[in-house]
Amino acid sequence: MMEATWIAVASIVVAGVTMAVGSLAPALGQARALSQALQSIAQQPDEANTLTRTLFVGLAMVESTAIYCFVIALILIFANPFWGGAVGG
């Protein structure tokens, strides 16, 4: 039973840390991209369409790292592959 406790503790703590780091870094990156894009749109409103589309594509790219972290955190909590081995025997 001790083993299962450790796996649970490690999974929960690591899931939290994963979400913390994994949302912090993409948030900083996205904020930077967004502020640059806003600046560019303010300078060249005519190019707003192209800028917005490129911004969306870029944000999607940056965001995918956050999504990877989120999926891993969810797997650790709800579908931990090591949990069944420790509890089921």
Place this chain on the structure above:
Amino acid sequence: MTLSPDAVTLWRVGSVAINATLAFTWLVMVLLTLGAWLVTRGLASQARPALPHTMVEMLVTFVLDQIRDVTEQDPEPYLPFVGTLFVFIAACNVLTIVPGFMPPTASLSTTAALALSVLVAVPAFGVARLGVVGYLQAYLRPTPWMLPFKLVSEASRTLALAVRLFGNIMSGTVIVAILVSIAPLLFPAVMQAFGLLIGVIQAYIFAILAIVYIASGTSVQAGGNRSGNGKGVNE
């Protein structure tokens, strides 16, 4: 709480289990087909087209404009594929507000299938436009040493395409489920309204990325490295 509509079995025919993903995908397909049939039924050039007709025209024009802007080519050949991707994903995501509906895009199987169809469509369009040799030569440019990197980028961008859509939509439904259990009065509705916005944006992003990949697969880089629209966007 179920993470994926794959785990929900609606009914069972013999040894074949029909899960929620499959059933709701069919439902969306039927709705879209029925809607398209209803709108185009009495199609005639009138001075004042009916309202649904105008709305569908706006959608088609929007998709055509986006494709033309990204590819800088004639958008017509890409319209059926990219437009279908956009409409299907947007319909799946928007129907989330209907109670009892589980979006098929919240299942990794659906999004992986969509991403794989993009993976197949890129060489298909590339070969159709440039020929087999012309398309394959693009892998050896600027030097043959780039070949492994290009192959890895094809694989990783397909994975990213699938996981991005899955993660966004699944996180929306999971967050609503968690909120229903801890603060059931107002917050789930707010998050669901937010989820509508996310859903449409994700459908847009999926379609735009598909066009960007197709554009990079169908364009010839004549001579030097002309940095065109959307090229170099690889993930």
